[in-house]
Amino acid sequence: MSWTLVIVLALGAYAFKVTGLVILGGRSLPAVVERCLALIPAAVVTALIVKDTFTTGQDLVLDARAAGIAVAVVAAWRKAPADVVIVLGAAVTALLRQV
Amino acid sequence: MVVACLTLSGAVGVFGFSFGVGSVAAGASVWQTCALSLFVFTGASQFSAMSVIGAGGSLGSALGGALLLAARNGVYGLAMSRRLDGSLGRRLLAAQLTIDETTAMAVAQPNRREQQIAFWLTGFALYTFWNVGTLIGALTGSAIDPRTFGLDAAFPAGFVAMVWPLLTDRRARLAAVIGGVVFLATVSFLPIGVPILLSVVGVLVGVQRPVPPPVGAKVSRP
Numbered sequence: 300m301s302w303t304l305v306i307v308l309a310l311g312a313y314a315f316k317v318t319g320l321v322i323l324g325g326r327s328l329p330a331v332v333e334r335c336l337a338l339i340p341a342a343v344v345t346a347l348i349v350k351d352t353f354t355t356g357q358d359l360v361l362d363a364r365a366a367g368i369a370v371a372v373v374a375a376w377r378k379a380p381a382d383v384v385i386v387l388g389a390a391v392t393a394l395l396r397q398v
Numbered sequence: 399m400v401v402a403c404l405t406l407s408g409a410v411g412v413f414g415f416s417f418g419v420g421s422v423a424a425g426a427s428v429w430q431t432c433a434l435s436l437f438v439f440t441g442a443s444q445f446s447a448m449s450v451i452g453a454g455g456s457l458g459s460a461l462g463g464a465l466l467l468a469a470r471n472g473v474y475g476l477a478m479s480r481r482l483d484g485s486l487g488r489r490l491l492a493a494q495l496t497i498d499e500t501t502a503m504a505v506a507q508p509n510r511r512e513q514q515i516a517f518w519l520t521g522f523a524l525y526t527f528w529n530v531g532t533l534i535g536a537l538t539g540s541a542i543d544p545r546t547f548g549l550d551a552a553f554p555a556g557f558v559a560m561v562w563p564l565l566t567d568r569r570a571r572l573a574a575v576i577g578g579v580v581f582l583a584t585v586s587f588l589p590i591g592v593p594i595l596l597s598v599v600g601v602l603v604g605v606q607r608p609v610p611p612p613v614g615a616k617v618s619r620p
Contacts, residue, residue, distance in 0.1 A: 311468060389551050
């Protein structure tokens with residue numbers, strides 16, 4: 300993997316943080332922009348869940364990960380803390396691969 | 399506040415560990431993995447970038463998705479700038495620590511003084527645990543086959559833990575469904591990583607003004 304990713308992502312991520320905290324400061328963005336920005340994680344992270352659970356490259360696949368993530372979703376729904384959700388997801392996936 | 403901060407730190411340590419394992423599995427070196435956690439320091443973006451790289455996506459699409467996720471820290475910065483005092487140097491340092499958890503801990507405090515204490519305390523604790531977790535994960539990931547321990551499922555499980563608390567809001571749920579459906583509809587024919595970029599159309603749910611509940615209506619929250 301190239302260092303370009305590391306450097307550009309570090310600069311880009313810091314630029315967003317500094318823009319909000321130091322450059323724009325106490326001013327506020329138009330409400331519609333703030334509402335849309337706030338929804339980015341819901342949309343993009345859900346797509347990432349689908350990607351890492353059901354795909355390998357460009358192919359849709361159904362394997363042990365799906366069961367692990369199903370258990371992780373149930374744990375999150377039952378308000379389990381984040382570390383428990385991660386450990387359960389990984390453990391169920393690993394166990395299913397043993398059988 | 400201290401107890402909440404320590405509980406959060408433990409969880410972040412586990413997150414950092416799973417990032418470390420997944421990042422080396424996706425092809426980054428231990429140094430690159432640690433550099434990401436030290437200098438990017440915003441979990442969702444780091445996970446997203448390495449998830450796309452690991453699947454064989456291009457540098458551009460990996461960066462695009464990660465930067466979209468980093469944009470929200472700008473909004474947190476706006477919220478924190480009204481609450482933090484101090485010189486420019488201090489604010490530039492505070493900027494690096496401005497992420498979901500530190501902002502949430504700070505704004506939950508009743509007054510300005512406690513908001514500042516919560517921000518710095520959470521910031522330094524999480525920065526430490528995130529980076530130590532990443533290092534241990536990266537070293538572990540280089541030594542074992544992550545698939546044997548189900549650690550390839552740690553990325554999506556981490557994403558589940560990240561996204562779940564956001565879904566209490568109806569619009570966030572709709573944005574999430576749109577994001578997931580757009581990804582599924584495009585994954586088989588678009589270059590790897592691009593469907594993740596496209597999933598951002600889910601945020602257009604936010605264009606519509608939220609409907610305020612009628613006066614006197616019973617507000618029920620799950």
